[in-house]
Amino acid sequence: MRSIAIVLLGLAVAVLLVACRGGGEPAPQMQSAPGQVQIVTITAWAGGNPQTERGRIGMLEKAAERLNAQLEREGSNVRVRVEGILDTSGDMARKFVLAAQAGQAPDIVNSSHADIAAWAQAGFIVPLDQYIAKYRDSTDLKDIIPNLWEPMRFRGATWAVPQDTEARPLYFSKPLLRRLGWSESDIGALPDRIRNGQFTLYDMLRVAKEAQDRGVVRPGYGYWTRPVFGDNYWGGDFYQFYVAFGGSLWDPQSGRLTVDREALRKFFQFHHDAIFGYGVTARTVIGGTEWKQWHETVSRGDQVLFWNGGVWQWAEWAQGYLGGDEGRLWDNVGFALIPAGEPGRRPTTLSHPLAYMVTSEKASGRRNQELAFRLIALATSPDLNSEYAVQSKHLAILRTQLNDPTYTRDRFLAATSYMVEHAFFLPNNPDYGRFDATLGRVLLALAAGQLNVDQAVERAIADLQSAVPELVVR
Amino acid sequence: MIEGMIEAWTRLVAAAPRPAALGRRWLGPLMCIPALALVTAFLVAPAALTLHISMTDMSLSTLGSVQWVGLENYRRLLSRPELPKIALNTLLFVGVNLVIFNLFLPLAVATLTAAWEERLGRLVRPLWLLPRVTPSVVYALLWVWLTAPAPYGTLNQLLAPLGVGGGSWLLSYPWPVVIVADGLVGTSFATILFSAAIRAVPRELWLAAAADGASYWQTFRYVVLPLLRWPIMFVATYQGLSLLASFEFVLLLTNGGPGLWQTEVWSLYAYHQAFSYYTGGLQMGYGAAIASLLVGFGAVASLVALRLFRFAELTAEPRLRAV
Numbered sequence: 199m200r201s202i203a204i205v206l207l208g209l210a211v212a213v214l215l216v217a218c219r220g221g222g223e224p225a226p227q228m229q230s231a232p233g234q235v236q237i238v239t240i241t242a243w244a245g246g247n248p249q250t251e252r253g254r255i256g257m258l259e260k261a262a263e264r265l266n267a268q269l270e271r272e273g274s275n276v277r278v279r280v281e282g283i284l285d286t287s288g289d290m291a292r293k294f295v296l297a298a299q300a301g302q303a304p305d306i307v308n309s310s311h312a313d314i315a316a317w318a319q320a321g322f323i324v325p326l327d328q329y330i331a332k333y334r335d336s337t338d339l340k341d342i343i344p345n346l347w348e349p350m351r352f353r354g355a356t357w358a359v360p361q362d363t364e365a366r367p368l369y370f371s372k373p374l375l376r377r378l379g380w381s382e383s384d385i386g387a388l389p390d391r392i393r394n395g396q397f398t399l400y401d402m403l404r405v406a407k408e409a410q411d412r413g414v415v416r417p418g419y420g421y422w423t424r425p426v427f428g429d430n431y432w433g434g435d436f437y438q439f440y441v442a443f444g445g446s447l448w449d450p451q452s453g454r455l456t457v458d459r460e461a462l463r464k465f466f467q468f469h470h471d472a473i474f475g476y477g478v479t480a481r482t483v484i485g486g487t488e489w490k491q492w493h494e495t496v497s498r499g500d501q502v503l504f505w506n507g508g509v510w511q512w513a514e515w516a517q518g519y520l521g522g523d524e525g526r527l528w529d530n531v532g533f534a535l536i537p538a539g540e541p542g543r544r545p546t547t548l549s550h551p552l553a554y555m556v557t558s559e560k561a562s563g564r565r566n567q568e569l570a571f572r573l574i575a576l577a578t579s580p581d582l583n584s585e586y587a588v589q590s591k592h593l594a595i596l597r598t599q600l601n602d603p604t605y606t607r608d609r610f611l612a613a614t615s616y617m618v619e620h621a622f623f624l625p626n627n628p629d630y631g632r633f634d635a636t637l638g639r640v641l642l643a644l645a646a647g648q649l650n651v652d653q654a655v656e657r658a659i660a661d662l663q664s665a666v667p668e669l670v671v672r
Numbered sequence: 673m674i675e676g677m678i679e680a681w682t683r684l685v686a687a688a689p690r691p692a693a694l695g696r697r698w699l700g701p702l703m704c705i706p707a708l709a710l711v712t713a714f715l716v717a718p719a720a721l722t723l724h725i726s727m728t729d730m731s732l733s734t735l736g737s738v739q740w741v742g743l744e745n746y747r748r749l750l751s752r753p754e755l756p757k758i759a760l761n762t763l764l765f766v767g768v769n770l771v772i773f774n775l776f777l778p779l780a781v782a783t784l785t786a787a788w789e790e791r792l793g794r795l796v797r798p799l800w801l802l803p804r805v806t807p808s809v810v811y812a813l814l815w816v817w818l819t820a821p822a823p824y825g826t827l828n829q830l831l832a833p834l835g836v837g838g839g840s841w842l843l844s845y846p847w848p849v850v851i852v853a854d855g856l857v858g859t860s861f862a863t864i865l866f867s868a869a870i871r872a873v874p875r876e877l878w879l880a881a882a883a884d885g886a887s888y889w890q891t892f893r894y895v896v897l898p899l900l901r902w903p904i905m906f907v908a909t910y911q912g913l914s915l916l917a918s919f920e921f922v923l924l925l926t927n928g929g930p931g932l933w934q935t936e937v938w939s940l941y942a943y944h945q946a947f948s949y950y951t952g953g954l955q956m957g958y959g960a961a962i963a964s965l966l967v968g969f970g971a972v973a974s975l976v977a978l979r980l981f982r983f984a985e986l987t988a989e990p991r992l993r994a995v
Contacts, residue, residue, distance in 0.1 A: 292947070292949040295949065295954065316953075319733060319736065320734075320735035321735075321736040481840075481843065482839060486821060486842060488820075628732065628953070629953065631948075639931070639932055640932070642929055642930055642932075643931035645930075648931045657932075
C-alpha cells in the first residue's frame with residue numbers, strides 16, 4: 199500500500215511540474231544547417247473581419263515571396279516565412295500589449311494608428327525613420343499619399359507604415375427620400391450640397407423629422423448614429439460631429455489633447471436634439487443596440503433615413519447581409535460627407551488609418567526588425583493594396599492606386615475617394631483612450647436622459663481635466 | 673486530484689516510522705503543508721502582488737518606467753465623485769441578489785421540491801441548473817435578445833399583442849434585468865445545497881414532529897430550518913463574497929451603464945480601470961488599488977459573517993460523545 203501511495207504521489211508531482219512548465223517552446227526562429235538556406239519566421243498579428251479584411255495578413259504573405267526573390271538576388275541565404283494571425287475578437291490590441299509585456303509579441307502588428315503613442319512610449323515598437331530612409335527610394339513607400347504619414351508620427355519620429363485608410367460617410371436611403379417627395383436629381387445632388395456646405399446637420403434633422411411626421415419612417419428611425427452597446431463604445435465616429443461644429447481634438451504642435459467648450463456644447467446639443475428634441479434617433483441606438491441588429495436594419499436601405507458609418511461597411515453589407523448583392527445597395531443607399539454643423543462650417547469625415555508597426559526586441563524577443571520592415575515595404579504596393587482595397591472597401595494609400603484599373607474599376611471606391619481630402623485624424627496621444635472613455639460616458643448619460651446639455655458640458659470638462667492632466671480647454 | 677494527493681500523503685506519513693523526537697504533535701502541521709502551499713501560491717501571493725502594484729503608477733503610459741507612488745492611487749480613488757454611487761450599486765447588487773436569489777428562492781425551491789414525490793423533485797431541481805451550466809456569454813446573449821427593442825426582443829414580441837413595451841427592457845430597467853439574470857445563476861447552487869441538507873434531516877425528527885401533531889410547514893419552520901443553519905451560513909458567506917467579486921453579467925449586459933455608472937459595481941470598476949484597453953488605458957496600479965480595497969472589505973465582511981452565524985459554536989467540539 200505504501201509503495202502505491204509513493205508512486206501515486208510521485209506521479210501527481212510530475213503532472214504538476216509539467217503543467218506548470220508554461221507554454222510550449224516557441225517554434226524555432228531560424229532553421230538551418232551551415233551553408234544552407236536560413237528560414238526566418240516573421241510573425242504578424244492583425245485584427246479584422248475575416249470575410250473582407252483577411253488581406254491585412256495576406257498582403258504580408260505575398261510580400262514574403264517578393265522579399266525572398268530580392269534576398270536571392272542579393273546573394274543572401276536568408277529566406278522569410280510569414281506566420282500571420284487575423285484576430286476576429288476585436289480585442290487584438292489588448293492581447294498585443296499583454297504579449298509585448300511578456301516578450302512574446304509578433305514581429306509585425308497591424309493596428310490603429312491611435313495605438314502608436316502608447317506602444318511607442320512603452321517601448322513595444324521601433325521608430326522606422328532609419329529604415330524608411332534606407333528603403334524609400336527602392337520601394338513604393340515613396341508613393342504613399344503624403345498626408346497619411348501625419349498620423350504615423352509621434353514625438354518627431356515615424357513609427358508605422360499606413361496599411362489602409364477609410365472615410366466615414368453619412369449614408370441615406372434613396373427609396374425613403376423618394377417617398378418623401380425628393381426627385382432623382384434632388385437625391386443625386388445631396389452629396390454635392392453637403393460637400394459645399396449647403397446642407398447642414400440640422401437640415402438633416404429637419405428632413406428626418408419631416409419623414410417621421412409624414413409616416414415615411416417609424417419614430418426614432420430618422421437618423422441613426424453608430425450603435426453603442428455594452429463595452430463597444432468607440433468615440434471616433436461621434437467626434438465627426440464635434441469637428442463639424444468647429445472643435446479640435448488635439449494640438450499637433452504640442453501633441454496635447456484639447457477640448458473646445460463651445461463646440462462641445464453644440465456637439466451635445468445636436469445629439470440631445472436628435473434624441474429628445476426632434477426625436478428622430480431612437481434612444482436605444484446609443485446604449486442598447488448591438489452591431490448585428492444595426493447592420494441588419496440599415497443595410498436594408500429602406501428602414502432608416504440617415505445613418506453614419508464607414509466605407510468598409512459597404513462590403514460587409516453586400517457580402518454579409520445582402521448575399522453578395524451590391525447592386526441592391528447602389529439602388530437603395532447613397533453616401534456623402536458628414537454635413538457641416540452649421541452654416542459657414544465645413545463638412546468633414548474621420549479617416550482612421552490602420553498601420554503596420556515593427557515590434558522591438560524587448561516586445562518580441564527577436565531581432566527581425568529590418569526584415570520585418572522590408573516585408574512591410576513590399577506589402578505596400580499598388581497591386582496588393584488595390585486588391586485588398588476592392589475586397590474590403592478601404593481607400594487608397596498610394597497615389598498610383600488612384601490610376602490603378604483594379605482600384606478605379608470599383609465604382610464605390612471611385613465615388614468615395616474624394617472624402618479623404620476632407621478627413622481629420624484622431625490624436626496620437628497616450629491619454630487618448632481615457633479622453634475617449636470619459637467623453638463617451640457623458641455622451642451615454644446624455645443619451646440616457648441623465649444629464650441635460652449644460653450638465654453634460656460641465657461634467658465632461660471636469661471629468662476630462664481629471665482624467666487627462668495635460669488637457670487644454672479652450 | 674488534490675484529495676487523492678492528500679490521502680496518499682496521509683497514508684505515507686501514517687505508515688512511515690516516526691522518529692521519537694517528532695511525536696504526533698507535528699503530524700497536523702505537516703499534513704497542512706500541501707494545502708498551505710496552494711493557498712499561498714494562488715491566494716496570498718497574488719494578493720500581496722496586487723497590493724504592491726496598487727502602490728505604483730503602472731499603466732499603459734508607464735509600462736516602460738513604472739514608479740512607486742505610495743498611497744497616491746488610494747487618495748485619487750477616494751476623491752472620485754462616482755465612488756459613493758459605485759459603493760451603493762455594489763451593496764444593492766449583492767444585497768438583493770443574496771437575499772432573494774441565493775437564500776429565499778433556493779430555500780423555497782428546495783422546500784417545495786422536498787415535499788414532492790422524489791421522482792418529480794429529481795426532474796425539477798436540475799432545471800435550476802441550466803443557467804449555471806450555460807456558458808456565461810451565451811446566457812448573457814439570451815438575455816440581451818430577450819430584452820431587445822422591438823421587433824427583435826422576445827419579450828416585446830410576446831407583449832406586443834397586449835400593447836405593452838416596445839423599447840429596450842435592458843436599457844429602461846437595467847438593474848432588474850441584471851439582478852434577475854445574475855441571480856438565477858446563483859439560485860441553482862444554493863438549491864442543491866439546501867435540498868441535500870433537507871434530505872439529510874433524520875427521518876425520526878419528521879416522524880416525531882408528526883406524532884406531536886405538527887403540520888409539514890410547522891415541522892419545517894421549527895425543526896428543519898434550525899438544522900439548516902450551517903448550509904445557510906455557508907451560502908450566505910460564500911455567495912455573498914462571490915457576488916462582491918463578480919461582475920461578468922453586469923459587464924456582458926450593461927457594462928456598468930447605461931450612462932454614468934448606473935450599474936457599475938466595485939469589481940467592474942476595478943476591471944474597467946485596470947484592463948479596459950481603449951477606455952481605461954490599462955491603469956493597472958489604480959485598478960489594483962480598487963481591488964485591494966475590495967479584498968479588505970471582503971475580509972472584514974467574512975469575519976462579521978462568521979461572528980453573526982456563531983461559526984465558533986458550529987465547529988465546537990460536541991459536549992456529548994458517542995460511547
